[in-house]
Amino acid sequence: MSTTPQDTLHSDKDTESLLGATVRLAGDSGDGMQLVGSQLTNASALAGNDVATFPDFPAEIRAPRGTRAGVSGFQLQFSSEDIFTPGDELDALVVMNPAALVTNIGDLRDRGVLIANEDSFAGKDLKLANLDQNPLESDDLKKYNLIKVPITSLTRTAVSEVKNADGNTLGTKEADRCKNFFALGIICWLYGRNLEPTIRFLNDKFGKKRPDVAEANTLALKAGWNYGETAELFERNYQVQPAHLTPGTYTNVMGNQALAWGLVTAANLSNKELFYGSYPITPASPVLEELSNFKNYGVKTFQAEDEIAAICSAIGAAFGGSMALTGSSGPGIALKGEAMGLAMILELPMLILNVQRGGPSTGLPTKTEQSDLLQVMFGRNGESPLPVIAARSPSDCFDVAQEAWRISSRFMIPVIILSDGYIANGAEPWKIPDVAELEKISISHPGPIEEGETFLPYSRNEDLARPWALPGTETLMHRLGGLEKEDLTGNVSYDPDNHQYMTNIRQEKVDRIAHVVDPVEVSGPASGDLLVLSWGGTYGACITACRRAREDGMSVAHAHLRWLAPFPANLEEVLKQYKKVLIPELNMGQLSLLIRAKFLIDVAQLNKVKGKPFKVSEILKRIRDEIELLK
């Protein structure tokens, strides 16, 4: 009997209702874990849950098969409540091989569901994972709800009837490529996820070119679902109710995608062509790839010969009047330093994006870290202050892109946007805005002057912004350059007082931004024992930990910095309302250093550089310790 997606959805087993769950799919980097992870995310979001994801993959495209180095994982939390992180402990873990088991089992909670592909635990697989004994037979796994499933052989059976265009059945290799969808099918059954969006995805992706591939994966997916339903391994499955999100139309966005969309939107709102000069680098490349699709939106992308050329081309485009942008990650930003200084002294508007990754040097390209804060603050020669804004979550990237351009074009100053690998590759639901209702970004360029008048390219308005005069405009011919400018005329000047004055003005421009951006908001008590201060991608873990601390009766507030330079105008006042300030950061204390230096207050640091985001529990534990110390 054949089954349709609809009738597979009604399980006859007991269904238990859950608030939410955290699931991780782990396998070899060639096993397609990221693909099924994103499908599970989509299905969960379409079920109305709030979702947050954490893809974690090796830097090598194909690390040696079956080894610990090659393990790729995708973690997802879905919930009927508002959530901000991809979860701490796992409620369910799927492992496709022994290497995935040993590298991930530490995160599974006691009595959590462990689904293992027992077909790939033979001697050869164990050897590749550096194991002497089969871990599935170890007593260590007794505290988990271990479910051994012969995923490989069941998948082969499920797809055995599929014929390709030549009328042949699929080879073993091709059949085995479907086993990730079998695993997804089991998880979909376990958490009551609809198969339909995934089947639609398979048909869209493969239906035309390789209908056999679409059919085989669909059969594997359904077979996985049916296996959950019929095998006497699971006592029950679970249901997670929709979350209470603000009414509206939602879609799932990943950070880099939301950023690209936000940039195109900002260009649209300001009536500008977007110019993106970039050089491929993990984890920023998806921004270049995404933007290169948007040729019919007036977006010009330029894949430059190197990082330096990328930013220089953007400065050239900014001079020409485009909304110009360059993007990279830490190593590339290091190369751009000299040109960032030039952009600053030219006082041209542009955006510089840093999707941070683990450093130093090449570091951990595919892992997340927040360790470029001091680099973007100070990594240039001379006195060269620039504004810095940081996104806090995937969907926030959309808003940050617009805010950065609003400030950059208003103050005629390059603005640095910080994101990170965790935000860039993570996904969450995003309420789609109506573009017509977004605030326009107004930009003006001076027109020709009358005879007898003099054009002053370094004259300033009330925001200290100089005029953005575009080449092609009659009578406004002027020369920009990296030598110190004379006030008003912009001519080269070595005058000592002028250099002091211009240096002061450039700092003052950054400082004044503090008065036009939102003050820092505090969630929790307006004064009390402890303030947790965060920035960037640690937002979710910090706000969640603070909420839990308050539920446990602790006097803990949370403040999150969107602008790192300048600090919001009210920050000092806020910091002084608490007995202690705790700053959790995925670096060795960079914001802590800045806060101490600027406000002369001590702060407690919570630092981690393991290439992974904070767990809520890590922050909560430290909050408890700090509260304890205050008693």
Place this chain on the structure above:
Amino acid sequence: MSTDLPVLTAADFGSDQDIRWCPGCGDYSILAQMKKMLPNLGVPREKIVFISGIGCSSRFPYYMNTYGMHSIHGRAPAFATGLKLARPDLQVWVITGDGDALSIGGNHLMHVIRRNVNLNIVLFNNRIYGLTKGQYSPTSPPGKRTKSTPYGSIDNPLNPLSLAVGCEATFVARSIDTYIKHLGATLERAAEHQGTSFVEVYQNCNVFNDGAWSYATDRNIKADHLLELEHGKPMIFGKNRDKGIRLNGMEPEVVELGKGVQEDDLLFHDEKATEPTLAYLLSRMRVDDGFPEPIGVLRSVEHPTYDGGVVAQMDEVTAQKGKGDLNALFRMGDTWEVEAETT
């Protein structure tokens, strides 16, 4: 109503800034010829942009009454590329030197040329670092004693024209600071070319490397050391125009006319040759190897420009897909509705 453009003169192209090159510098002449030539093009001043890197030559934009940018060392081609992509309507010039273009900026020079961005590059080659007061450059000859090579340079120099031809430049030319008419005409041809125009100018640094090009500028000997190229003409040179270049197999050789050698036996210049072989062969001819050094246009061929391609592709995609609609873009993936909750 008259739509005639105002007639501009060389003076109209000069800015109000004091020129700070050393007295006697070859840069003055290049600046003068540029100002003199530009009115011939009929392009309004506000449509012209000069972009430079760092070095003596790179002060050039400050002295022109056009738009300009004095950027960072070696990167002028990248700024110019971005500007040209953003604003294809502008005429963009890159002013650079041997250190700026060939040393720190070698990468950008290579890529702007192979992309064939529609802009003009003028390389002031004085075979020395002048602004930093006299270190050897990538075009300094072997054995050159400078402040940083007190025992003589052991560095193998780079040949700018060979590099340009190797990157398949669509326009390659050479001139000399003191050959003012030739220089003006060469710059004009560079401006008219669609695609990257690369012009090397032998420029004398009278303070740190005086006489580096004297073999090509000294009245008494220059005729024997220079080969003035003319499209479709045989390659003849010499004070008495009695010497020529003949091809012997794959190699050029200097021959004397008359002694059994006719003009028809000589190599004829073809700047429009599709393959860059002839241009490369010419670029390799050096006085040190017993050849005259060619000046004029080595190569001028038509090839699609990068900036033109960018615009064409945008138009093509827009014609296919229609103008982008953000509201549709945001809804291209799966979407779902969250209804207002009724309590």
